[in-house]
Amino acid sequence: MAKTLYKVTFLNAGKVYELYARQVASGALWGFTEVSELVFDVHEGVVVDPTEERLRDEFGNTRVLHLPMQSIVRIEEVERKAQSAIRDAATGEKVVTPFPLPAKPR
16 A cells, blocks of 8 residues: 655745655644655666755755645645656746856956
């Protein structure tokens, strides 16, 4: 039997984050929702998703994420994991971290 998977969409610092988790519950802290057992893609090939890497860097060591109820946009129970995303809250466009370029010579 497959474990339940949730897609959690929430606002954080002017951006809309989309994460996947195995557990979502009302928190012991009043007004907060607990999101735990975050799910990230594990790629063993050359293709790397910069958004997934950024989310893993930010939330990879998080045991339980306590989100204020006001910041949660939506929680969906889904069949399978799709691509996680970070979007601009105003436009809805995906936020892409540009590839670092070497400094220009003086």
